[in-house]
Amino acid sequence: MRMTHQLKVGDAAPDFTLKDEKKNEVTLSSFKGKQNVLLAFFPLAFTPV
Amino acid sequence: MRKFADLNTQVLGISTDSLFTLAAFAEKCGGLGYPLLSDFWPHGHVSLKYGVLREEGFPQRSVFIVDQQGNLNTIKFYELRQQPDNQELLAMVKKL
Numbered sequence: 273m274r275m276t277h278q279l280k281v282g283d284a285a286p287d288f289t290l291k292d293e294k295k296n297e298v299t300l301s302s303f304k305g306k307q308n309v310l311l312a313f314f315p316l317a318f319t320p321v
Numbered sequence: 322m323r324k325f326a327d328l329n330t331q332v333l334g335i336s337t338d339s340l341f342t343l344a345a346f347a348e349k350c351g352g353l354g355y356p357l358l359s360d361f362w363p364h365g366h367v368s369l370k371y372g373v374l375r376e377e378g379f380p381q382r383s384v385f386i387v388d389q390q391g392n393l394n395t396i397k398f399y400e401l402r403q404q405p406d407n408q409e410l411l412a413m414v415k416k417l
């Protein structure tokens with residue numbers, strides 16, 4: 273497993289913009305001051321892993 | 322997922338699959354109620370930023386809870402085949 277750098281609790285969450293499955297752009301920092309965000313990384317769609 | 326919304330929390334799924342794969346996956350699941358983000362290109366760059374990109378090219382199963390200040394409140398790693406426990410995650414969000 274490659275763990276280049278380890279984030280710690282209390283660190284600023286690295287910002288990003290990615291497209292969702294409906295092609296909408298989602299930017300993490302757009303939730304700031306409005307909502308909490310639960311980021312769930314998952315390995316591969318359609319597989320048991 | 323409504324329970325997370327009730328706690329003013331947006332759930333975002335992220336994988337290194339393409340948009341097309343994620344769209345098909347969401348459809349197969351009958352709609353997940355939260356967006357699935359594609360960290361496909363540049364491949365895994367967000368997973369890498371969060372330190373969860375595995376050498377196989379996909380992310381470690383993990384959850385990061387970001388509070389409204391934009392800071393990491395919770396970081397949790399899971400075994401590949403282990404599904405996160407929603408009740409446990411709800412309890413963590415409640416504490417925010």
